[in-house]
Amino acid sequence: MRILVIGSGGREHALSWAISKSPKCKKLYCAPGNGGISQVAECVNIAAEDIDSLVKFTLANNIDFVVIGPETPLVLGLTDRLEDVGVKVFGPSAKAAMIEASKGLMKDFCTKFNIPTAEYSRFDECDAAKEYIRGRGAPIVIKADGLAAGKGVVICRSQNEAYATIDHMMKEGQFGAAGTTVVIEEFMEGEEASFFALTDGKNALPLVSAQDHKAAFDGDQGPNTGGMGAYTPTTIIDTRLEKEVMKKIIKPTIEGLAAENMPYKGLLYAGLMITSNGPKLIEYNCRFGDPECQALMVRLKSDALDLLLASVDGCIATIKPRWSTNSALTVVMAAKGYPGIYEKGSVIKGLEKLEKSDDINIFHAGTSYKNGEYIAEGGRVLSITATAPTLEEAQEKAYKAISKIDWPQGFYRKDIGWRAISR
Numbered sequence: 001m002r003i004l005v006i007g008s009g010g011r012e013h014a015l016s017w018a019i020s021k022s023p024k025c026k027k028l029y030c031a032p033g034n035g036g037i038s039q040v041a042e043c044v045n046i047a048a049e050d051i052d053s054l055v056k057f058t059l060a061n062n063i064d065f066v067v068i069g070p071e072t073p074l075v076l077g078l079t080d081r082l083e084d085v086g087v088k089v090f091g092p093s094a095k096a097a098m099i100e101a102s103k104g105l106m107k108d109f110c111t112k113f114n115i116p117t118a119e120y121s122r123f124d125e126c127d128a129a130k131e132y133i134r135g136r137g138a139p140i141v142i143k144a145d146g147l148a149a150g151k152g153v154v155i156c157r158s159q160n161e162a163y164a165t166i167d168h169m170m171k172e173g174q175f176g177a178a179g180t181t182v183v184i185e186e187f188m189e190g191e192e193a194s195f196f197a198l199t200d201g202k203n204a205l206p207l208v209s210a211q212d213h214k215a216a217f218d219g220d221q222g223p224n225t226g227g228m229g230a231y232t233p234t235t236i237i238d239t240r241l242e243k244e245v246m247k248k249i250i251k252p253t254i255e256g257l258a259a260e261n262m263p264y265k266g267l268l269y270a271g272l273m274i275t276s277n278g279p280k281l282i283e284y285n286c287r288f289g290d291p292e293c294q295a296l297m298v299r300l301k302s303d304a305l306d307l308l309l310a311s312v313d314g315c316i317a318t319i320k321p322r323w324s325t326n327s328a329l330t331v332v333m334a335a336k337g338y339p340g341i342y343e344k345g346s347v348i349k350g351l352e353k354l355e356k357s358d359d360i361n362i363f364h365a366g367t368s369y370k371n372g373e374y375i376a377e378g379g380r381v382l383s384i385t386a387t388a389p390t391l392e393e394a395q396e397k398a399y400k401a402i403s404k405i406d407w408p409q410g411f412y413r414k415d416i417g418w419r420a421i422s423r
Contacts, residue, residue, distance in 0.1 A: 001305070002062055005030040005041065006048050006078070007069030010332070010383035011290035013363040014297040015067060016041045018304035025305060031057065035374050036364025048073050055081050063087060067308060071147060071287050075101040090308045092286050095262035099253075100286040103183045104145045110281060113256035115249055117281040118273075120185035126170050132184055133162045139187040143283075144169055146178030150214070150226035151339050153283075155187065190275035191419065192282065193237050194230070194292050197250045197270070198307065200316040201263035204250050208299060208323050209237035210292040211420070216339060218415045225339045226380060229416030230292040231329040231391060232299060235423060236274055245272065245279050253284070265311050294363045294383045295328040329394040329417050330385040331402060333410045335366070338379035348374040348381070349406035360401045361385045381410060391417055 001024050005016050013036050020028050020040045031054060033043030046053045049072055058066060066082055068074055068091035077094035091097075099106050104122040109115070118141070123129035133140060142165045144152030152175050156162035169179035196207040210232040216222035237245070249270055257264045269285035269292075288296070297304065301322040310319045335342035348367065351374060354360050363385060366378015382405070386397035395417045402412060 001025060001064040002027045003029070003305070004044075004058060004061075004063045004066045005069060006054065006066065006073055008032050008034045008037070008048065008365070009069065009290050010363040010365040010380065011288050011293040012069040013037045013040075013365070014294040014383075015069060015288070015304070017361070017363070018297045018300060019067065019308075022303045022305035024303070029061070029063070034364045034377075035367035035369035036362065038369055049076060051076055051078050051081055054078060055085065058082060058087055059085060065305075065309065065312075066090070069287060071097065071100050071285065074286055075147065088309070088312050090266055090312055092264050092266045093262060096257055096264040097286040098262075099257070099264070099284045101147060102145055103143050103283060104181060106284055107183060107185070109253075109256060109260075113252050115252050115256075115281055116278065118185040118188050120183055122181065122183055124181045126166055129166050129170070129182060129184060130163055133159055133166070136184075136186070138162055141185050141187055142166065142169070143183040143185070144175040144179035145181040145183055146175070148175040148178045151175070151224050152178060153224055188273040188275055188280060188282070190273045190280075191236055193234050193272045193274055194289050195237065195245055195250070195270040195272050196288070196292070196296070197246070197268045198311050198316055198319075199254050199264055199266070199268055200311050200314045201254070201258060201265045202314070203317045204246065204254055204268070205316045205319060205321075206242055206246055206250070207296065207321070208232050209234040209242070210289070210295055211236070212289060212292050213413060213416055216413075218413050223339055225334070227289070227291045228332045228334065228413045229330055230289070230295050231327065231394070231417045231420065232292070232295045233327065235420050241274070241279065245270070249279065249281055267311075290365075291330045291332055291383045294330045294361070294385045298328045298361055298385055298387050299324045299326065324387065326387045326389055327391040327394045328385060328387045329391060329398050330363075330383045331398045331412050331416050332380050333382040333384065333402065333405070333407065333412045334380045335376055335378070336409055336411050342379055343409065344377050346376045346407065346409040348376055348410075350404050353404045354401050357401070359387045359397060362401075376407070376409065391420055395421065
């Protein structure tokens with residue numbers, strides 16, 4: 001098969017790496033790709049949001065299967081456009097992708113189909129939002145309604161912080177159009193977990209559990225980012241809890257989307273809060289998580305291409321993926337200043353020391369490859385992913401690998417996996 005992966009992050013590098021190992025993959029492209037992806041696929045200089053150019057490239061190069069990594073092209077309707085011209089696509093339609101594109105619509109959907117989630121209200125006017133906060137108190141959670149690259153959620157510990165957050169989002173345009181409407185919801189006590197399920201629109205297949213770390217700094221301090229690290233499996237989601245999540249959250253969602261005339265095919269990513277009253281949905285994403293995908297792919301022993309195709313071909317019920325019993329842990333190296341202002345153009349050295357390791361994978365996000373050197377071009381730049389029989393060993397290997405990387409302009413959390421390891 002001739003395959004095109006869409007995107008340029010660590011998630012897309014992990015997907016490209018896994019797909020490239022399939023005997024069914026005869027030619028692999030990635031648009032736009034990055035410096036690391038260029039080692040396993042032919043990178044094409046087309047932005048993930050350039051829908052017209054992506055469709056033209058797909059037809060001109062006889063692509064058999066397109067795998068869409070990030071949410072924006074899904075929301076913009078790339079799946080619909082490609083299916084209209086007869087190309088198989090991994091990823092939901094634009095209508096179904098609204099489950100991520102609008103947090104307000106997602107919450108309304110949960111209410112309609114009795115999916116457990118936090119109490120909430122939606123606002124498009126500042127004064128009304130602040131009045132709601134006065135009545136509810138703090139802590140309280142404020143979310144930009146639209147897509148904000150994983151940074152549009154603020155946990156406010158005081159009412160004054162909540163008022164300021166409303167002003168930042170709704171008056172000052174911190175997240176542009178994505179923040180003109182906000183969702184305000186109760187602060188839920190518990191532990192977060194990432195739950196992934198592949199679906200063909202009728203059946204769903206749970207994948208192994210994972211947990212990410214969204215805060216920028218150690219101890220879950222600092223602003224939310226797109227993710228600073230992840231690990232799999234989690235100790236918090238056991239077989240009993242997996243069945244409960246499938247019964248109360250995943251299956252009602254798939255059935256509800258079908259009933260709303262927007263059947264969902266692809267990867268359904270549920271961000272969960274495991275509370276004393278059971279699992280509750282924090283939010284949905286319409287694609288693999290990043291950096292969770294990196295940790296998942298190194299544990300997958302089955303053919304990744306078969307798994308993705310099963311979602312499109314309607315045969316999820318017949319697939320039984322095989323997973324390594326090892327743990328996997330990913331640490332993100334980001335440019336100093338991320339998720340705020342950061343510099344581009346610094347040289348990353350030392351990666352060649354790690355390229356031949358069987359239990360270390362370096363997945364690139366914001367890099368380019370020029371004149372034999374890797375250049376930092378984005379906020380999140382590298383995902384150092386280690387596998388080992390135990391999570392403690394995987395953590396040790398990941399940080400040992402990072403110590404060999406010479407990039408003084410980068411930073412990383414030093415406590416990825418701390419919750420599970422401290423138990």
